[in-house]
Amino acid sequence: WDKCWEEGLTPWDLGSPTPVLLHLHNTGSLPKGRALLPGCGSGHDVVAIACAERHVVGLDISDNAIKRAAQLFSGSPKAEHFTFLKTDFFTWCPTQLFDLICDYTFFCAIEPKLRSMWAQKICDLLKPDGELITLIYPIDDHEGGPPYKVSVADYEEVLRPVGFKAMNIVDNELAIPPRKGREKLGRWKRTVHQSSL
Numbered sequence: 001w002d003k004c005w006e007e008g009l010t011p012w013d014l015g016s017p018t019p020v021l022l023h024l025h026n027t028g029s030l031p032k033g034r035a036l037l038p039g040c041g042s043g044h045d046v047v048a049i050a051c052a053e054r055h056v057v058g059l060d061i062s063d064n065a066i067k068r069a070a071q072l073f074s075g076s077p078k079a080e081h082f083t084f085l086k087t088d089f090f091t092w093c094p095t096q097l098f099d100l101i102c103d104y105t106f107f108c109a110i111e112p113k114l115r116s117m118w119a120q121k122i123c124d125l126l127k128p129d130g131e132l133i134t135l136i137y138p139i140d141d142h143e144g145g146p147p148y149k150v151s152v153a154d155y156e157e158v159l160r161p162v163g164f165k166a167m168n169i170v171d172n173e174l175a176i177p178p179r180k181g182r183e184k185l186g187r188w189k190r191t192v193h194q195s196s197l
């Protein structure tokens, strides 16, 4: 990943915020408090949803991605409302939990065999009544990756055992044209707490 960022081989990078996340933020539809974006890349989404009521942590394993994010947004008027962190999502143990975790193009970027670990980590990082938002992409039939193909069932398979249920899954009408029809928005909450499973 770091080499991709170093060489500018980042075809996933929109260079601007993800429209549906911006829409959810602008319409007051996102939980306030502390939010986490794992695999945040150059950080546009982190800054887009940061505000006085919501501190957003963007983390990425790539030093070059985090340097780029910091460079792009160091002068942002919202600077006190977000933090960029170079770390591995799977081993990171913060002292405070999150009210919201947004996953966009991170689930599809990791090896499919790591998906159960991804779900367990989301569970560990989110407050019991916190919300997980997933942009489920790319929903298609291609082989290999990254990005690896995904389906709603792939998310359910790993999220259900750790107590999450989809509150809402809809087509993402605001997907950028090349991704339209291959992207859904999923909003998940924990219904059963892990300790009682």
Ligand SMILES: C[S@@+](CC[C@H](N)C(=O)[O-])C[C@H]1O[C@@H](n2cnc3c(N)ncnc32)[C@H](O)[C@@H]1O
Pocket (backbone or CB within 6 Å): 001, 002, 012, 013, 014, 038, 039, 040, 041, 042, 059, 060, 061, 062, 065, 087, 088, 089, 090, 104, 105, 106, 109, 110
């Ligand atoms: C496909 S990119 C998506 C970036 C961003 N979400 C976007 O939509 O532009 C996946 C990102 O995940 C990061 N990544 C991969 N494995 C990671 C890990 N274990 N922990 C944190 N970040 C990771 C990569 O460095 C890369 O920036």
